[in-house]
Amino acid sequence: MSIKEIQEEIVDEFSMFEDWMQRYEYMIELGKSLPMIKEQYKTEDNIIKGCQSKVWVHAELEGDKLVFTADSDAIITKGIIAILIRAFSNQKPKDIIDADTSFIDEIGLKEHLSPTRANGLVSMIKQLKLYAVAYQTQLN
């Protein structure tokens, strides 16, 4: 599936929820199922700045696709990462760079999360895109 298709799928899923409680409960569930990053990658270098909770992201090329693994010490943050990884992992770096991120607004994440958390979210997206740019350069 393309990034856009996955994003539409996520937006569809979130539209079923009636209130924030269900939305949060779903995010917490997603957080619990997040593919864990290998311990060796939980380094200072892999920490994303701008989050109140700690977030580690690691990126690796598999063929021509970029695979992200990540973790956080906070469960709601993990849920957010899980959503981002679902949309952006296992995609070509070029597609990640070009991807639109307005689905975050559509699922009510940016609007419903605290400003500091929203900053963390923005930092996370920025970091994923930075990895994509780096690996794209490598592929060229």
Place this chain on the structure above:
Amino acid sequence: MNRKVNGYPLVYLDNAATSQTPQKVIDAIVDYYSRYNANIHRGVHTLSQEATDIYEQARQKIQKHFNAAKRHEIIFTSGTTHGINLVANGFAAFLKKGDEIIVSALEHHSNIVPWQMLCERTGAVLKVIPMGLEGKLIMEEYHKLLSHRTKLVFCNHVSNALGTVNPIQEIIEAAHKMGAAVLIDGAQAAPHIKADVQKLDVDFYVVSAHKMCGPTGVGMLYGKEEWLNKLPPYQGGGEMIAEVSFEKTTYAELPHKFEAGTPNICGGIAFGAALDYMNAIGFEAIAQYEHELLEYATKELLAIDGLKIYGDLKEKTAVISFNIEGLHPYDIGSILDKLGVAVRTGHHCAQPIMDFYKIPGTVRASFSFYNTKEEVDILVASVRRAKTMLS
């Protein structure tokens, strides 16, 4: 403040960061801009005179509140951080290589950075009074750190992260025996404890108005007259000069020497109104009521399985810093916010304290005299709900 957050009535428990503003203080602000908004100390016209009078009356109220010996020992600042930087900057003139500054391990970042900068500039050495597990300073260590090399001791009256009340009287007396000056950060104490600067015999005491029912962007630095005379001015500009030529400038008398430029006139006046408001209720009544709230909230919160409160349970103001085993404070805070309960999460600008406990941060509920037991009940029920959701 009567409003809803996320559909729930707001329960505001972040008073240690900023207190809410009483109507009387808001009225004072409106009154200033509606009736006598003018620049002070300079104009001969009526409006300027009136504004000057009311601004100086506010200074007098602050003087009276903190029992300073002289009115010009009260310097208006933009807040606690400004006051600390003013003193730190001034002390650069007195320090030489090898001199020592002592700070406590319970400090806010703003209490650590200016001293590190000062030490870098002067070659002085920064020493830290360590803290014990119960969130108290280890006073034996403090006495060991003191020597004739100590030039300044710096400590908060009450810790912002834990609410611990520090034994500042003992700290001040011991420092003075070594000839060192003492600066106390009263930001967290001022909403709960009426400090008497003469009785404490403290050299400098700083507070922010926004934590004690006043507006943001204004605070006070108390300094003993002899110290304020010795300290060089912090900023150059209007108000702080007596005579200016290109060859030489003579500085104005206290307090104007430290109040360069047009001050936060309205803020100063509103600060005075806030003190009037709090004194009308009375600090004894405030302390007693807050203590009841604190005891009730502590008891109810500790009944939650896995909940741990950091810091001493006795010598403290109405602040509860806690975590729940296995849960991240940020997750708890996020859910509480969704339920309309405003608390602070994170390291509370006191990273060294969090490192000490080896935790990423805490959830901090801080109470004021206008909070109620019903609000404590909502907090406790919300924490329980967050725990269920997150576990």
